[in-house]
Amino acid sequence: MTATMRPEASASSWNNENGKMPTTPLRDNVERTFAADVFTERVMQQRLPKDVYKRLLRTIRLAEPLDAAVADVVAAAMKDWAVENGATHYTHWFQPLTGQTAEKHDAFIVPDGHGGAISEFTGSALVQGEPDASSFPSGGLRTTFEARGYTAWDCTSPVFLNRAGNNVTLCIPTAFVSWNGEALDKKTPLLRSIDALSEQALRILRIFGTDQGVGRVESTLGSEQEYFLIDRAYYFERPDLLTCDRTLFGARPPKGQQLEDHYFGSIPGRVLNFMGDAERELYRLGVPVKTRHNEVAPGQFELAPHFELANLACDHQMLVMETLKRVAPRYGLQCILHEKPFRGINGSGKHCNWSMATDTGVNLLDPRDETHTNMQFLVFLCAVIRAVDLNADILRASIASAANDHRLGANEAPPAIISIFLGDMLTDIVEQIEKGTPKSTMKGGKLDLGARTLPQIPRHAGDRNRTSPFAFTGNKFEFRAVGSSAAVAWPVTVVNTIVAESLDYVATELEKALGQNPSESKLPGAVASVLQKIVKQHKRVIFNGDGYDVKWHKEAEARGLPNMRNTADALPVLKSKKAVDLFRKFKVLSKQEVESRAFIFAEKYVKQVVIEAETMVSMARTMILPAAVRHQTELARAAAETARAEVPDPSLQESLEQCVAACGKARDAVAALEKALAHHDGDPFLHAKWIKENVVPAMEELRRSVDELETQVADNLWPLPSYRKMLSIR
Ligand code: ADP
Numbered sequence: 062m063t064a065t066m067r068p069e070a071s072a073s074s075w076n077n078e079n080g081k082m083p084t085t086p087l088r089d090n091v092e093r094t095f096a097a098d099v100f101t102e103r104v105m106q107q108r109l110p111k112d113v114y115k116r117l118l119r120t121i122r123l124a125e126p127l128d129a130a131v132a133d134v135v136a137a138a139m140k141d142w143a144v145e146n147g148a149t150h151y152t153h154w155f156q157p158l159t160g161q162t163a164e165k166h167d168a169f170i171v172p173d174g175h176g177g178a179i180s181e182f183t184g185s186a187l188v189q190g191e192p193d194a195s196s197f198p199s200g201g202l203r204t205t206f207e208a209r210g211y212t213a214w215d216c217t218s219p220v221f222l223n224r225a226g227n228n229v230t231l232c233i234p235t236a237f238v239s240w241n242g243e244a245l246d247k248k249t250p251l252l253r254s255i256d257a258l259s260e261q262a263l264r265i266l267r268i269f270g271t272d273q274g275v276g277r278v279e280s281t282l283g284s285e286q287e288y289f290l291i292d293r294a295y296y297f298e299r300p301d302l303l304t305c306d307r308t309l310f311g312a313r314p315p316k317g318q319q320l321e322d323h324y325f326g327s328i329p330g331r332v333l334n335f336m337g338d339a340e341r342e343l344y345r346l347g348v349p350v351k352t353r354h355n356e357v358a359p360g361q362f363e364l365a366p367h368f369e370l371a372n373l374a375c376d377h378q379m380l381v382m383e384t385l386k387r388v389a390p391r392y393g394l395q396c397i398l399h400e401k402p403f404r405g406i407n408g409s410g411k412h413c414n415w416s417m418a419t420d421t422g423v424n425l426l427d428p429r430d431e432t433h434t435n436m437q438f439l440v441f442l443c444a445v446i447r448a449v450d451l452n453a454d455i456l457r458a459s460i461a462s463a464a465n466d467h468r469l470g471a472n473e474a475p476p477a478i479i480s481i482f483l484g485d486m487l488t489d490i491v492e493q494i495e496k497g498t499p500k501s502t503m504k505g506g507k508l509d510l511g512a513r514t515l516p517q518i519p520r521h522a523g524d525r526n527r528t529s530p531f532a533f534t535g536n537k538f539e540f541r542a543v544g545s546s547a548a549v550a551w552p553v554t555v556v557n558t559i560v561a562e563s564l565d566y567v568a569t570e571l572e573k574a575l576g577q578n579p580s581e582s583k584l585p586g587a588v589a590s591v592l593q594k595i596v597k598q599h600k601r602v603i604f605n606g607d608g609y610d611v612k613w614h615k616e617a618e619a620r621g622l623p624n625m626r627n628t629a630d631a632l633p634v635l636k637s638k639k640a641v642d643l644f645r646k647f648k649v650l651s652k653q654e655v656e657s658r659a660f661i662f663a664e665k666y667v668k669q670v671v672i673e674a675e676t677m678v679s680m681a682r683t684m685i686l687p688a689a690v691r692h693q694t695e696l697a698r699a700a701a702e703t704a705r706a707e708v709p710d711p712s713l714q715e716s717l718e719q720c721v722a723a724c725g726k727a728r729d730a731v732a733a734l735e736k737a738l739a740h741h742d743g744d745p746f747l748h749a750k751w752i753k754e755n756v757v758p759a760m761e762e763l764r765r766s767v768d769e770l771e772t773q774v775a776d777n778l779w780p781l782p783s784y785r786k787m788l789s790i791r
């Protein structure tokens with residue numbers, strides 16, 4: 062054996078030594094490395110005294126308070142584990158309303174008073190932190206001089222090690238609140254919404270007598286992440302990508318996604334290496350990444366984890382985005398999470414697969430075989446239908462952003478109209494419920510593939526539908542309208558809350574109908590009549606057809622479904638009495654907390670579009686117009702020279718005229734955009750409206766003229782890498 066031995070050689074010598082090949086080389090054994098950087102319950106059990114471990118578990122599972130002495134022991138064990146794994150610092154890791162995560166690192170080191178140092182981590186440092194709250198968006202909840210904010214340990218999401226280069230940091234997932242206890246983050250309302258959902262779902266289980274041994278109902282989440290990869294060299298050449306994560310200009314290449322040859326195609330080697338590396342890092346963090354494939358657009362890919370409890374899944378989703386971004390440069394790649402980085406090809410979404418499950422492991426949205434007899438399932442299903450119909454506007458607002466505006470309704474992602482896809486089998490049952498008690502369940506049957514060697518495969522009772530924003534997919538709902546760069550905690554909070562409200566309604570109706578002495582015999586009748594009423598009132602939200610079809614947009618309008626095409630239209634609903642009452646009633650957000658969020662989201666929309674518009678202006682003025690003028694000069698010179706040589710070329714003259722005209726148009730468009738940008742408004746909602754009505758169309762116009770120039774100007778003069786180059790990733 063030599064020191065320079067290649068890895069494949071070591072695998073084969075291992076084969077020789079043992080006489081047989083191991084199924085997986087150990088160094089890549091996921092089972093061994095999975096959650097290696099997480100302070101899991103198994104690690105806790107190994108490292109904590111038995112009574113402390115038990116106390117901590119009770120805190121994690123039953124939310125029992127943790128006393129200071131126990132917290133000290135837990136903190137010391139965490140620190141030892143972290144330091145043994147190379148950590149020097151710890152941080153309270155939280156999700157402020159920026160949509161990113163935040164961390165401030167503190168070293169474990171403290172002077173020992175004798176010129177040396179020791180490492181220390183106390184229970185109080187674990188449980189509570191005190192970052193400056195004034196520099197995070199608070200939507201008026203905090204002003205600069207009222208700076209105090211707290212982070213509080215969320216012990217239901219395990220601490221983990223963040224590795225970056227040579228630095229290892231112990232990360233403690235925390236909630237972030239202000240000095241007066243108002244939530245300044247995405248986690249706090251999420252946790253509150255899960256509590257609300259649990260409380261209301263338990264009432265339903267109690268009515269059905271299926272609550273034995275169930276302490277809690279959880280929401281579950283699996284979010285599929287779509288993303289683009291481009292060569293990093295191109296990324297640095299494009300100020301729009303660097304500043305806005307999307308291209309603000311770019312002429313359509315001859316080959317986009319017309320041939321449909323990228324989706325599920327073989328994954329390019331460099332990309333596969335990147336994916337494998339990112340997955341290994343995520344496995345170490347305990348993120349159960351499962352699926353990877355090419356997506357529809359060239360350069361577009363997807364990663365999907367196995368679902369988890371929603372709180373953990375939301376934390377993990379943030380880690381997925383960060384890891385993809387961090388690992389890509391190792392392969393000379395840039396990962397783009399923006400919803401619409403390139404015009405003319407599909408954008409990226411993040412399907413949020415959502416369900417409810419008991420802590421005993423029962424999925425409450427599993428229809429099972431004879432669905433029509435599964436009354437409890439039908440109650441949960443109809444509660445979701447009611448929730449989505451009543452709160453379609455709030456759900457729409459929960460996914461509104463400047464970036465998602467490019468995607469929703471662009472015939473590639475679901476329309477901005479929120480509707481539910483149920484599929485044939487459930488639609489049939491819902492129709493039966495409308496008439497009375499359902500009597501039968503449609504069966505999918507078997508598919509005969511026509512070749513004797515192929516198996517007969519069981520067929521689902523309904524087809525899939527790609528165009529629905531909120532689709533029932535077998536045993537869960539898939540909220541598809543969520544954008545790829547979104548922090549999913551907020552849309553999931555909204556789904557949990559509206560469903561909690563609906564379950565509250567159903568439970569109250571059933572409790573009323575069953576009276577003081579509920580008997581099993583009264584239950585089917587009571588359920589049938591409550592569900593019948595719900596279906597009658599809310600079936601308008603069910604739509605199984607093509608969401609892209611303009612006929613649907615007309616029909617949705619006739620059905621009275623809201624269609625808020627953009628963020629400026631969608632956000633104000635969060636300020637409405639309806640939204641405030643909903644969040645307040647279920648103790649998810651106070652009036653101030655909802656209003657501050659609406660304010661922050663509107664402000665963010667304004668800032669984002671203004672940054673994009675200013676980037677456009679600067680690129681047009683300092684890169685594109687100078688290049689176009691150079692091209693114009695070359696044309697003029699060529700025209701003059703050919704004329705002088707007495708072989709005048711009329712086509713040159715024509716090109717020159719075209720170029721002059723296009724430059725003129727672009728210059729005018731820059732001026733118009735600058736004028737639109739000069740408007741300011743103290744009220745972010747009014748400013749957002751102005752932006753939508755004036756700035757966005759002016760950006761459109763500028764883009765059109767610049768893209769036109771790109772098709773005329775010589776390639777060697779054009780200052781930006783073209784779509785063709787960026788999208789052919791190898
Ligand atoms: P696709 O949408 O591509 O058909 P799958 O049906 O395999 O994909 O599932 C997509 C996602 O849904 C995965 O992340 C999966 O773990 C998640 N999922 C499956 N069951 C549930 C559930 N009960 N609750 C939440 N997510 C779930």
Ligand code: MG
Pocket residue numbers: 285412539
């Ligand atoms: Mg999906």
